[in-house]
Amino acid sequence: MNSPFILLNYKTYAQGTGKGAVEIAKACKAVSEESGIKIAVAPQLPDIYRVASEVELPVFSQHLDGIGAGSFTGHVFGKCIKEAGAVGTLINHSERRLTLAEIEASLKAAKEFGLRSVICTNNVPTTAAAAALGPDYVAIEPPELIGSGIPVSKADPEVVSGSVEAVAKINPDVKVLCGAGISKGEDLRAALDLGSVGVLLASGIVKARDPKAALEELVSLI
Numbered sequence: 001m002n003s004p005f006i007l008l009n010y011k012t013y014a015q016g017t018g019k020g021a022v023e024i025a026k027a028c029k030a031v032s033e034e035s036g037i038k039i040a041v042a043p044q045l046p047d048i049y050r051v052a053s054e055v056e057l058p059v060f061s062q063h064l065d066g067i068g069a070g071s072f073t074g075h076v077f078g079k080c081i082k083e084a085g086a087v088g089t090l091i092n093h094s095e096r097r098l099t100l101a102e103i104e105a106s107l108k109a110a111k112e113f114g115l116r117s118v119i120c121t122n123n124v125p126t127t128a129a130a131a132a133l134g135p136d137y138v139a140i141e142p143p144e145l146i147g148s149g150i151p152v153s154k155a156d157p158e159v160v161s162g163s164v165e166a167v168a169k170i171n172p173d174v175k176v177l178c179g180a181g182i183s184k185g186e187d188l189r190a191a192l193d194l195g196s197v198g199v200l201l202a203s204g205i206v207k208a209r210d211p212k213a214a215l216e217e218l219v220s221l222i
């Protein structure tokens with residue numbers, strides 16, 4: 001089996017801001033090296049350069065706008081996050097929803113600048129629609145379970161397996177992540193057993209008293 005992929009979204013948690021963004025990335029790097037499991041982080045946009053410069057670990061943006069160079073004040077430009085050191089981006093996170101047209105434009109921008117793309121979705125039909133656009137990954141995250149501590153892989157296994165099935169039919173090149181409430185080794189194990197290739201998670205690690213210990217527990221059943 002290929003290594004699972006763990007993508008840690010820092011959101012705007014204080015613990016993952018500024019210096020904390022670097023410290024958590026260092027913990028991720030240490031656990032990735034110890035375990036051989038691929039781990040990437042998605043800090044806040046102004047922390048991308050800092051994290052990518054100080055820690056040798058894949059860094060994702062939390063958002064990307066489907067715009068180019070020019071008159072787009074306040075937007076997130078693919079070239080800028082690429083040059084800051086990002087290798088990929090989330091698109092359409094449930095806390096940063098986009099229209100379908102915006103998702104497509106954002107994905108196009110990610111491809112233009114060689115950024116890996118993770119389109120976030122909330123149920124099986126939106127996962128199917130996202131897969132049709134051809135991102136590298138879709139990440140199914142039922143919003144009601146986000147931040148709940150109740151893992152999607154246990155509370156709603158059908159939304160994960162249903163997403164995996166739908167994506168396999170529509171575009172088998174697209175890989176499926178799942179997220180929401182994932183924090184323990186058994187949650188990650190269940191997510192993989194349902195056919196996802198990894199997890200997108202946040203609070204269980206970023207807000208943990210000891211993020212490195214929490215990460216070690218997360219990968220302990222792989």
Ligand SMILES: O=C(CO)COP(=O)(O)O
Pocket residue numbers: 009093141145146147148149179180181182200201202203204
């Ligand atoms: O939104 C999420 C990751 O993008 C999931 O958040 P939690 O891991 O805190 O439930």
